Amino acid sequence: MGHRAILGTATNEYWEILSREFSVHRPDDVSDCIPVSLFGDEVEVFDGNQYMCINWSSEVSIHHTNAKLSKFLCVMIPTSAYFFNGKENVTLQQCLSILVRSLNTLYTCGVAGVKLAVASVKGDWKFMCQALTAKNGPSSNHICFKCGATKDLTAPMTDLSPDALWRASQLEEEDIWHSVPALKELEC
Amino acid sequence: MCMALRRGTVSDARAHGKLLRADLAFKDLISYHHLPVALEDGGMELQAWPMILPESMVGPLYTVFSIAAWHVDVFFNFLLQIS
Numbered sequence: 001m002g003h004r005a006i007l008g009t010a011t012n013e014y015w016e017i018l019s020r021e022f023s024v025h026r027p028d029d030v031s032d033c034i035p036v037s038l039f040g041d042e043v044e045v046f047d048g049n050q051y052m053c054i055n056w057s058s059e060v061s062i063h064h065t066n067a068k069l070s071k072f073l074c075v076m077i078p079t080s081a082y083f084f085n086g087k088e089n090v091t092l093q094q095c096l097s098i099l100v101r102s103l104n105t106l107y108t109c110g111v112a113g114v115k116l117a118v119a120s121v122k123g124d125w126k127f128m129c130q131a132l133t134a135k136n137g138p139s140s141n142h143i144c145f146k147c148g149a150t151k152d153l154t155a156p157m158t159d160l161s162p163d164a165l166w167r168a169s170q171l172e173e174e175d176i177w178h179s180v181p182a183l184k185e186l187e188c
Numbered sequence: 189m190c191m192a193l194r195r196g197t198v199s200d201a202r203a204h205g206k207l208l209r210a211d212l213a214f215k216d217l218i219s220y221h222h223l224p225v226a227l228e229d230g231g232m233e234l235q236a237w238p239m240i241l242p243e244s245m246v247g248p249l250y251t252v253f254s255i256a257a258w259h260v261d262v263f264f265n266f267l268l269q270i271s
Contacts, residue, residue, distance in 0.1 A: 116242065
């Protein structure tokens with residue numbers, strides 16, 4: 001059977017679009033590479049506690065509607081165990097740092113002849129803010145981690161016109177995060 | 189995640205047997221890493237935490253087609269180990 005029966009196959013066209021539009025590149029020396037996503041969210045399991053669950057899945061999985069055949073659990077952390085240093089979720093950052101090292105190994109060296117490239121990081125807004133240690137989030141007036149879109153009329157996020165103010169307000173790196181997140185070390 | 193909590197089925201048992209024969213039981217895939225964990229008094233300590241790194245999963249995925257039972261095992265054993 002092999003991994004393709006589980007993880008699927010990414011075509012050359014897929015990689016060309018991913019590289020051109022999203023700057024995610026296939027390792028040059030291998031054609032057998034699977035694009036994957038990293039996903040995080042908090043869920044209540046059965047004991048009344050919230051757990052942060054992080055999993056990875058193939059972006060080209062042929063079983064994407066079957067959780068057990070497509071979502072591979074990496075770690076579960078009860079949110080009560082989170083340790084914060086200011087706005088930074090240190091527990092989550094350390095956890096992501098370990099996962100990033102593993103994913104980078106899969107990108108550069110591979111395992112069993114297969115390489116993986118992280119094509120996306122997914123999750124709800126809360127996870128994305130904590131994973132990126134983002135300054136902007138759902139509870140602030142500035143809501144975007146890439147631009148200066150706001151909830152109020154300063155640069156309204158609801159303005160979708162071609163000359164909307166937020167389109168010309170790309171954030172500088174120091175405006176994006178409280179501290180450099182572990183995910184910045186992802187190779188792609 | 190909820191799907192992983194459903195009761196096992198015959199096909200799960202068959203898949204599990206396949207995993208065991210291939211020496212791919214979940215316990216071999218879990219590694220422990222130190223994470224800073226909050227204490228009730230507001231402090232912090234480093235605790236060895238169970239994780240399944242993606243690099244540990246890809247090799248077995250190359251060998252095994254059905255991983256349904258495996259996922260159930262992994263999920264419940266995570267809960268047992270961190271509870």
